[in-house]
Amino acid sequence: MPGTSQPEQPGPDSPAPQAPGPVWARPREDRRRSSLTQEAIVDSAIALADAEGLAAVSIRRVASELGARAMSLYSHIESKEDLLDLMFDRAxxxxxxxxxxxxxxxxxxxxxxxRTRVVLLRHRWMVALAARRPTGVGPNGLRHVEQSLAALDPLGLEPAAAALICSAVDDYLLGHVIREVMTGGWDESTGAPAADRNASMLPYLRRMAGSGEFPHLAPLLDAGLPKVGETFEQGLEWLLDGIAEAHRPPGTPG
Structure with missing residues (x-):
């Protein structure tokens, strides 16, 4: 009616009013009569991110992939940020x-x-998403943390010490996966295959290696750098060796 204020409806990809707490803690309405479900939306968004990178994911694009109107997704997902959280936890x-x-x-x-490395390389967008916002606190993320802490039970550590070990392993793991993602998959900054970026760097690297300025680096480049994917197990073994030594019971042989 003229002169009457109407509530503003969220447009595609605009944040809708959110209930308190994270998306996993909010009650879900029973929408069994609808063929469009939260699970289908999240699955479609993950498939899109796997194929084209995180930048391709939007409420409008996911709706198009599902053959639905963008506004209909807001009956199941309150905002794009909630969708990203649900994607990460599903993975x-x-x-x-x-x-x-x-x-x-x-x-x-x-x-x-x-296992974590395999999943991160299967869903490479998880690395980009983890750099943008807090992740890993959904139900499945918490199950992963609980399982990691349980794995350290035989060491008989205080909870804080066990948490530090888990953090050290995660830091190594994430750093290694970032290197692997940088050499393959999608460049999130450009939306182009990372292989194109890597190939464009080769002439520059060869020219620099031949300049005489890098006497230690040049032989390494000539021989060929170790393949990133082949160094994970060795690096993890070195890390666990150090952890085992640091927590070796007194009086036991080293």
């Missing part, structure tokens, strides 16, 4: 190891780290 479900963990703490931590 985190793939990290959790099913069944019993190995009794040896090193074997268990190695298994978890290797």
């Amino acid at each position: 985190n479900a793939e990290v959790v190891i099913e069944g019993e963990l190995p009794s040896d703490w090193r074997t268990a931590i190695t298994l978890i780290a290797e």
Whole structure:
């Protein structure tokens, strides 16, 4: 009616009014009569991010992939930020190891780290998303943290010490995966394949190596740098060696 203020409706990709608390803690309405579900929306967004990178994900684009109107997604997802949180946690479900963990703490931590690396390389957008906003606090993220701490039980550590070890392993893991993502997949800054960027750097690197300014680096470039994907296990083993030594019971042989 003229002169009557009407509530503003959110447009595609604009934040809708949010209930308090993270998306996982909010009650979900029963919409079983609708073929459009939160699970289908998240699955579609993950498939889009896997194929084209995180920059391709928007409420409008996901709606188009599902053959739905953008506004209809807001019945299931309150904002794009909520969608990103749900995507990350859904992917985190793939990290959790099913069944019993190995009794040896090193074997268990190695298994978890290797699984996490595989998932991050399968969903490379997770690295870019983790750099943008807090992640890993959804239900599946918490299950992953709980499982990692449980793997260290045989060491008999205080909770804070166990948390530091988990952080050290995660820091190594994430750093290594970032290097792997930089050499493959999508360049999130340009939306182009990272291989194109890497190939464009080769003439420059060869010219610099031949300048005589880098006597230690040049032989390494000539011989060929170690393939990033082949160095993960060795680096993790060195890290766990240091952790084992730091927490070796007094009086036991080193």
